[in-house]
Amino acid sequence: MNTTVGTIRLSFEEMWERIMACDARYDGLFFTAVKTTRIYCRPSCRSRKPKKQNVEFYVRLNEAEAAGYRPCKRCQPEFEHSPWNEFVLKARSFIVEHYRENLLLKDIADHVKLSTYYLERLFKQETSETPRMVLEKVRVDRAAHLLRCSDKSNLDICYESGFHTPSNFYKAFKRHHGCSPGEYRDQGAPIVREAARRKIPRQPTSAGQRQAPPSATAK
Numbered sequence: 001m002n003t004t005v006g007t008i009r010l011s012f013e014e015m016w017e018r019i020m021a022c023d024a025r026y027d028g029l030f031f032t033a034v035k036t037t038r039i040y041c042r043p044s045c046r047s048r049k050p051k052k053q054n055v056e057f058y059v060r061l062n063e064a065e066a067a068g069y070r071p072c073k074r075c076q077p078e079f080e081h082s083p084w085n086e087f088v089l090k091a092r093s094f095i096v097e098h099y100r101e102n103l104l105l106k107d108i109a110d111h112v113k114l115s116t117y118y119l120e121r122l123f124k125q126e127t128s129e130t131p132r133m134v135l136e137k138v139r140v141d142r143a144a145h146l147l148r149c150s151d152k153s154n155l156d157i158c159y160e161s162g163f164h165t166p167s168n169f170y171k172a173f174k175r176h177h178g179c180s181p182g183e184y185r186d187q188g189a190p191i192v193r194e195a196a197r198r199k200i201p202r203q204p205t206s207a208g209q210r211q212a213p214p215s216a217t218a219k
Contacts (some may be wrong), residue, residue: 040064045075101163
C-alpha cells in the first residue's frame with residue numbers, strides 16, 4: 001500500500017518507520033489511524049505503538065475523520081500549535097516532494113512565498129532546525145530504508161536518495177546514524193538480499209554413485 005504525500009509516494013514501511021521513530025519532521029504530511037481504537041495520530045505521537053496490522057495511513061486529516069477516526073487526545077493532530085505552522089508544513093512537504101533535486105533554500109522560500117532569511121529564521125524558531133537540516137534527514141531516511149529493504153548498491157542508493165556525491169552521502173549518513181551505510185546494512189540483512197541468499201542445498205551423492213543421465217524418450 002502506498003500513500004501519496006504531495007507528488008511523492010511513501011511506502012507503508014517508510015511511514016511505519018517514521019511513526020516508530022516518533023519523527024516530528026513528518027507531522028502534517030500524513031496521519032496514522034489505528035483500526036482497533038478508531039483513533040488517528042501525528043507521526044510524532046508518543047502513545048503506545050499499535051500492532052502493525054492494525055494501522056493504516058491517511059494524507060489528509062479530513063480523510064481520516066471521514067473514515068470514522070477521531071483525533072488522539074495526546075498529540076491533538078487536529079490542532080495547529082502555531083500560526084506559522086502552515087508555512088513550515090508547506091516547506092517540509094515541498095522538501096519531501098523534491099528531495100532528489102538539487103534544492104536550494106531559495107527554491108523552498110519561493111514555494112512558500114517568504115524571503116530566504118525569514119524562512120530560515122521561522123523554521124529555526126518553530127522546529128529548532130534549518131530547512132537544509134530537514135532536507136538532509138529526509139534523504140538519509142530514504143537511504144536507510146533502501147539499505148534495509150533493497151539490494152541496490154550503495155552508489156545507486158546515494159543518487160536515488162538525492163545526494164549528489166558519495167562523500168556527502170557517507171558524511172551525512174554517519175552524522176545521523178553513527179556508522180557508514182555499509183555498516184548500517186550489515187546490522188540487519190535487507191529483505192531482498194536475504195531472500196537472494198536462500199538457495200536450495202544440493203543433495204549429497206554417496207561415493208561410487210553416479211548421477212543417472214536424463215532418460216531418453218521411449219520410442
